[in-house]
Amino acid sequence: MASSEVLIPSNKKVRPHPTQNEALLFEKSSPGKRAYKLPPLDVPAVNAAALLGAAHRKTPGELPELSEIEIIRHFTRLSTWNYAIDLGMYPLGSCTMKYNPRVNELVARIEGLAEAHPYRPDSLAQGILEVIDLLQRCLIEITGMDAITLQPAAGAHGEFTGILLVRAWHESQGNPRKKILIPDSAHGTNPASAAICGYTVETLKSNAEGGIDLDALTRQVDEETAALMLTNPSTIGVFESQIAKIAEILHAKGALLYMDGANMNALVGKARPGDFGVDVMHLNLHKTFSTPHGGGGPGSGPVACKAFLEPFLPTPVLVQNENGAKGWNYDRPQSIGRVRAFYGNVGMFIRALAYILANGPDGLRQTTEDAVLNANYIRAKLEDFYDLPYRTPSMHEVVFSDKRQAVKGVKTGDIAKRLIDYGFHPYTVSFPMIVHGALMIEPTESESLEELDLFIDAMQAIAREVDETPELVKTAPHSTRVSRLDEVQAARKPILRWRPTK
Amino acid sequence: MAYPANYRYTREHEWIELSGSIGAIGITDYAQKSLGDIVYVDSPKVGDTVTAGATFGSVESVKAVSDLYSPVTGTVTAVNDELKTAPDKINEKPHEAWIIKVEIADPAQVNALLDAAAYEAFIAEES
Numbered sequence: 106m107a108s109s110e111v112l113i114p115s116n117k118k119v120r121p122h123p124t125q126n127e128a129l130l131f132e133k134s135s136p137g138k139r140a141y142k143l144p145p146l147d148v149p150a151v152n153a154a155a156l157l158g159a160a161h162r163k164t165p166g167e168l169p170e171l172s173e174i175e176i177i178r179h180f181t182r183l184s185t186w187n188y189a190i191d192l193g194m195y196p197l198g199s200c201t202m203k204y205n206p207r208v209n210e211l212v213a214r215i216e217g218l219a220e221a222h223p224y225r226p227d228s229l230a231q232g233i234l235e236v237i238d239l240l241q242r243c244l245i246e247i248t249g250m251d252a253i254t255l256q257p258a259a260g261a262h263g264e265f266t267g268i269l270l271v272r273a274w275h276e277s278q279g280n281p282r283k284k285i286l287i288p289d290s291a292h293g294t295n296p297a298s299a300a301i302c303g304y305t306v307e308t309l310k311s312n313a314e315g316g317i318d319l320d321a322l323t324r325q326v327d328e329e330t331a332a333l334m335l336t337n338p339s340t341i342g343v344f345e346s347q348i349a350k351i352a353e354i355l356h357a358k359g360a361l362l363y364m365d366g367a368n369m370n371a372l373v374g375k376a377r378p379g380d381f382g383v384d385v386m387h388l389n390l391h392k393t394f395s396t397p398h399g400g401g402g403p404g405s406g407p408v409a410c411k412a413f414l415e416p417f418l419p420t421p422v423l424v425q426n427e428n429g430a431k432g433w434n435y436d437r438p439q440s441i442g443r444v445r446a447f448y449g450n451v452g453m454f455i456r457a458l459a460y461i462l463a464n465g466p467d468g469l470r471q472t473t474e475d476a477v478l479n480a481n482y483i484r485a486k487l488e489d490f491y492d493l494p495y496r497t498p499s500m501h502e503v504v505f506s507d508k509r510q511a512v513k514g515v516k517t518g519d520i521a522k523r524l525i526d527y528g529f530h531p532y533t534v535s536f537p538m539i540v541h542g543a544l545m546i547e548p549t550e551s552e553s554l555e556e557l558d559l560f561i562d563a564m565q566a567i568a569r570e571v572d573e574t575p576e577l578v579k580t581a582p583h584s585t586r587v588s589r590l591d592e593v594q595a596a597r598k599p600i601l602r603w604r605p606t607k
Numbered sequence: 608m609a610y611p612a613n614y615r616y617t618r619e620h621e622w623i624e625l626s627g628s629i630g631a632i633g634i635t636d637y638a639q640k641s642l643g644d645i646v647y648v649d650s651p652k653v654g655d656t657v658t659a660g661a662t663f664g665s666v667e668s669v670k671a672v673s674d675l676y677s678p679v680t681g682t683v684t685a686v687n688d689e690l691k692t693a694p695d696k697i698n699e700k701p702h703e704a705w706i707i708k709v710e711i712a713d714p715a716q717v718n719a720l721l722d723a724a725a726y727e728a729f730i731a732e733e734s
Contacts, residue, residue: 293672305661306662308674518670535670535671536671538671541641592644592669593644593646593669596646596647596667596669597646597694597695
């Protein structure tokens with residue numbers, strides 16, 4: 106039985122290794138320990154108490170006291186508890202956890218780029234400005250749009266910026282309009298972005314294929330509709346085949362088409378949103394363009410738009426002066442204003458450009474094809490084991506449901522936790538909302554056939570375990586330092602601070 | 608769990624209990640079961656208006672945040688403050704833990720909602 110190769114919960118009492126449960130630094134502290142030794146004072150001593158007056162602290166703060174090796178071990182041990190794309194496959198659907206190529210990091214550390222200061226005069230910053238300009242031109246070419254801002258710090262921030270552009274344009278036409286349509290399969294950030302820009306959100310029900318219902322759309326779009334926020338390919342990994350028609354329906358009523366570009370990694374080099382009617386969209390450099398994601402960020406969510414929205418872009422915008430030198434233009438009377446300090450997360454621009462140039466047009470196209478191929482390989486190998494609620498062809502990700510396993514009382518969250526025992530990061534659980542008990546799997550192009558097969562073996566083994574020993578799956582994970590955390594208590598009564606127990 | 612016969616229901620899984628022109632609104636047993644443990648309830652304030660078919664708040668479980676849809680149009684007359692500290696009341700007694708009470712503008716709106724039998728048939732189809 107496959108499960109015995111991985112782990113079976115055992116009742117044997119084994120004394121856990123100290124690293125099995127790492128105490129907090131405060132708990133490890135003992136008085137008098139030091140991790141440093143300062144040289145003798147070779148300047149005149151200062152009376153801190155006299156200098157600071159009332160601000161001088163009478164009792165020292167209770168900081169942990171440890172030796173250097175204890176601190177090093179503490180953080181090194183914690184780092185081994187982590188999971189990362191550099192350890193194995195990270196099939197978190199919708200998040201596009203692709204490999205962050207080392208060449209990106211190398212380029213981002215080139216001294217002239219890494220040390221560039223935002224207050225440096227334009228005349229001394231031509232190198233980094235050239236990087237920003239070239240990335241802008243590449244992204245405009247890839248998306249088929251006319252203009253771009255690199256300021257937004259992440260995807261949701263990009264949505265916010267994009268919807269502000271929509272609002273500014275409608276206002277310039279005399280009416281900001283009232284509502285934004287959002288499909289029920291959308292990322293949760295979409296309605297939040299629309300609401301924070303002052304719009305009411307109207308949900309658009311998906312059709313039987315998980316796509317936009319054209320009749321419903323036609324019924325719901327009116328003269329008060331500012332835009333539709335659409336993810337294409339959708340969150341179930343399906344390309345919206347009626348996209349041109351959707352754009353037509355919106356434009357006929359003066360509404361705009363916003364595209365959530367979270368899934369752009371399925372389109373790069375193959376289809377351009379600018380060509381299929383999108384007016385404004387965001388990109389996630391930390392998804393599609395291989396910059397670090399999650400704790401390794403920061404993110405970056407550029408917003409590309411059509412020419413009619415260009416006057417509203419955040420200030421400043423990059424311009425080329427008559428003498429050929431590049432600089433920033435702040436004189437933009439119709440601009441929505443700044444959305445981020447300085448120019449955005451510039452370190453990410455360098456990495457994304459490195460990725461684009463290293464791949465080249467053919468390489469980027471190949472990347473898209475490999476991402477789609479990998480997802481479809483997983484789909485083909487797992488569809489006999491897991492229910493596939495939408496049979497429309499998959500793009501870069503595949504969404505199963507836990508329908509078959511639910512009969513045995515095993516839910517998507519249980520399967521995800523069991524996957525940890527097999528050495529993989531879980532897939533995305535319970536999203537999108539239109540699939541009950543969703544298992545959303547996105548392998549990305551980074552994975553080799555060997556790694557995909559390991560993942561598939563694990564998922565097939567878990568499906569067999571659900572049939573034979575469902576309890577094993579329901580109580581997973583068994584290989585981690587702690588098993589199931591009390592998520593409910595953590596949300597209802599969070600403990601946010603450690604306090605001494607004396 | 609039984610669905611009270613004197614309540615009316617929406618396809619978005621809210622219930623409404625009518626007494627005079629005041630309707631108490633909550634979510635159904637089916638809804639709380641699909642959501643799992645509820646950890647937060649976001650409700651409107653007394654005096655706010657709610658619109659039939661439009662969202663009036665949300666419930667958050669460890670799994671997801673779900674919108675609450677008002678079964679009727681009207682003005683909020685009371686908010687169940689107990690849910691702020693004990694949102695689990697919705698899991699324990701979904702058909703007693705009302706979220707808001709509303710002065711209904713047009714009581715005829717209630718007639719258009721599902722009765723218990725129709726709602727049970729609807730959820731049987733959905734699951």
